[in-house]
Amino acid sequence: MADFEFEREKMVQKQLAERGIKDQAVLNAFLKIPRHKFIPEDGKDSAYEDFPLPIGLGQTISQPYIVALMTQYLQLKPGEKVLEIGTGSGYQAAILRELGAEVYTVERLKPLYQQAKEVLSKLGYDIQMKLGDGTEGWPEFSPFDKVIITAAVYKVPKPVSEQVSLGGIIVLPRGGLVSQTLTVLKKTSRGFSEEQICGCVFVPLVGKYGFEN
Helix, strand or coil: CCCHHHHHHHHHHHHHHHHCCCCHHHHHHHHHCCHHHHCCHHHHHHCCCCCCEEEECCEEECCHHHHHHHHHHHCCCCCCEEEEECCCCCHHHHHHHHCCCEEEEEECCHHHHHHHHHHHHHCCCCCEEEECCHHHCCHHHCCEEEEEECCEECCCCHHHHHCEEEEEEEEEEEECCCCEEEEEEEEECCEEEEEEEEEECCCECECCCCECC
């Protein structure tokens, strides 16, 4: 049986801190949250390794470094309202909540939605969850201060872009089905400014304004 606490501390130091994750609040959140709880039984021993892991239905939990990098670029402040598109395992949502955000997360696959809901509830995280098409956002609770899209899109879904407040930030992997570029968008009065961070590989975001099934 793996020593998960030791592995988690090693992950934060070696994979995150030594690779440029400097936001101490982000590092603290990764130290606190038991990542292995979000991973199926047969993958738990690899929970703190530096690669993505399958969580079922062709979906993955991203490698810790990419989760931390995306989180850091959100520049979260406690109390901000965040929309996450693609709940997946629920791990990213837990990180956002640990950082004090008011989290709204959407997942289209019912088994993943149910698994994430159960794990997040057991860990005591108060998160608003919705089963549905994430490419449509969550208009009832908009506008959002920040948006994180945890699956690949070729462009920001139009409803989502309209649900971000002025000055708000969207972090997403943008590109095709094979590879993408991690991108940070900031909403201005003239549209979105853009910063490209690094190459990445995510599963596609499926939905009305995303990729087709």
